[in-house]
Amino acid sequence: MATAASRSGRRRGGGDDEDDRTAAMRRLRVLSLHLQDPSPSSEAGLAPAACAAAGRRRATGGADAAAALAAYLRGRHRDTQARVFEFFLSRPDLQTPVEMSTAAHRELCFRQLCALVREAGVRPLSLMANDPAEYFAVMEAAGGADISLGVKLGVQYSLWGGSIINLGTKKHRDRFFDGIDNLDYPGCFAMTELHHGSNVQALQTTATFDPVTDEFIINTPNDGAIKWWIGNAALHGKFATVFARLILPLQGKGGDPADMGIHAFIVPIRDLDTNAVLPGIEINDCGHKIGLNGVDNGALRFRSVRIPRDNLLNRFGDVSRDGKYTSSLPTINKRFAATLGELVGGRVGIAYSSVGILKVSVTIAVRYALLRQQFGPPKKPEISVLDYQSHQHKLMPMLASSYAFHFATRYLVDKYSEMKKTNDEDVMADVHVLSSGLKAYITSYTAKSISVCRESCGGHGYAAVNRFGALRNDHDIFQTFEGDNTVLLQQVAGDLLKQYQEKFKGGTLSATWNYLRDSMGTYLSQPNPVTSRWEGEDHLRDPNFQLDAFRYRTSRLLHSVAARLQKHSKTLGGFGAWNRCLNHLLTLAESHIESVILAKFIEAVKRCPDEKTRELLKLVCDLYALDRIWKDIGTYRNVDYVAPNKAKAIHKLADYLSYQVRLVAQELVDAFDLPDLIIRAPIGMQSEAYAQYTQHVGF
DSSP, rough: OOOHHHHHHHHOOOOOHHHHHHHHHHHHHHHHHHHHHOSSSSTTOOHHHHHHHHHHHHHHHHHHHHHHHHHHHOOOTTTHHHHHHHHHHHHHHGSSOOOOOOHHHHHHHHHHHHHHHHHHOHHHHHHHHOOOHHHHHHHHHHHHHOOHHHHHIIIIIIIHHHHHHHHHHHHHHHHHHHHHTSSSOOOEEEBBBBOOOOOOGGGOOOOEETTTEEEEEEOOSSSGGGGEHHHHHHHTTTTEEEEEEEEETTTTTGHHHHHHEEEEEEEOOOOOOTBBBBTTTEEEEEOOOOOOOOOOOEEEEEEEEEEGGGOOOOOOOEOTTTEEOSSSOOOOHHHHHHHHHHHHHHHHHHHHHHHHHHHHHHHHHHHHHOBBOOSSSSSSSOOBBBSSHHHHHHHHHHHEEEHHHHHHHHHHHHHHHHHHHOOOOHHHHHHHHHHHHHHHHHHHHHHHHHHHHHHHHHHGGSGGGGGGHHHHHHHHHHGGTTTHHHHHHHHHHHHHHHHHHHHHHHHHOOGGGTTTHEEEEEEEEOOOOGGGGGGOHHHHHHHHHHHHHHHHHHHHHHHHEEEEEEEHHHHHHHHHHHHTHHHHHHHHHHHHHHHHHHHHHHHHHHHHOOOHHHHHHHHHHHHHHHHHHHHHHHHHHHHTSHHHHHHHHHHHHHHHHHHHHTTTHHHHTTTTTOOOHHHHHHGSSSHHHHHHHHTTTTT
């Protein structure tokens, strides 16, 4: 029985051959839509193959462009990172294989850390104390060798070591600093409990002072208070910084015990010589995880464990021999805020490391997309899959975001270093909120992007050796530890609202929020009916227009959510109003962080000394900005900030910029300057990728 298509073909007089030709032409038309140069200018009417050839000609000298860009991207401590890379390259026995058991991975990860410290001579805690930027560079390099190693290093130095430096006093640093630095004192950071993670103020573990023996008694009052997911606890930790409620007997009203809030205590958990678990302490293994199986996470229960009074980390609060409590800070909330404020280094490190993981993922995906050829015009060679518009839309904005995040986290590290040097309260507050926002935004973006990169590499992206599975699984928890992303974004929103109130009280704004000083006037006035219709390329690529658009959106969101909160609080109360507006608040926080990221990218472009490199960065920055505006075009259209014709022009220009970035994509990923030891995926190698891939499977 003839099909409808074949009957139609015969009615046209062509039979089966004509039907086949019709189907082939239809397929070619579909492919051509993917291959069209989306240039907004008339001169870009070249055929697809000619466009690609022109791109390759323009890329002549691309190695020089990549080298110049790499030199600008390279941080002050790239030489330190290179030494870490060279050390692991020289030690095949310390390189993490594709497949290994949890037990073997944990053993290897600890050997890697010991070798880095004791053989390569890296002293991470000294770096963190003296030059935080160099410390974060070492952490990124170690995480490049194995993300588990980067996290284990962070537990030992950012968390356990950081608690001694930041929450303790001289007596604690004198006693523990060297042992932590040289790994004689491996330790843990025991904050999270089975029933409480983000809500640190609700932790239930207690530390009760005994004035008779001059000791604190650490106790786990119920199963919900068991310390959970504690890195280094299952196998290697000898000490733990335990966060617990400080209880003073007879100091409360009517002679009741007084709860002085959450404090940190040094608790030995294993014998230094035998590694045996100490009396009163129960440790169990949290077991195999989705990722990061080189890190030994454990659960801790304390049964009346006694520690000396001096083991209280007493920078913000102390207990005297006679049981009297003293603090320079007058309230529990202020002491709690000061304590957590000193622990932002972990968040800074996670944001910084997440960008490194995004760079690796994008590099593998882009290099493979340039290598892989599929289909092409009739009787012409197959073309690179990155020449398809759909593939450019997947990867080029992501590549641009990698650059944007690079400069944003570099700024964050510099601000953190300034904070540690000056102890300036305004800088401290700025870093707290900025680290919360960037950690939440970047890790969420990276988690989604790794999956997109995997999909863009087709079936070969599914091979474990090509790393996307491990990168995705190891990175996934970055969205949760050191602060759940949703909770952190609420902290950003809360601070924005606080700044909003300060605006009307005539107070000064912290550095990152300076633009809010003008927002309620300039940005919240009615959109200019003329500029809302401007659609010229020069206007759309003007950084002033781009940044104004980002900040206008943030200010609109801030103004509207403040009004909603005020309205709902009358009937629902403060907590209920916040919950009613929660999604609005999260959108506000993300919008603000995007404004900060774009501002830092624009600044980085302006200060680039080399003209050609500056032009290349400007192209990438424009793509980042216009892609983000287009992705939220509904917000701008709803308030007539962008007229329909301008929205269409933004979309068209974003398409064209994706195409332009594709022409220099190889140079852009090469400029990340990631050695093969860090990339490791055969399909992401700079040369002979297929040969390395086939060799891996045995050919």
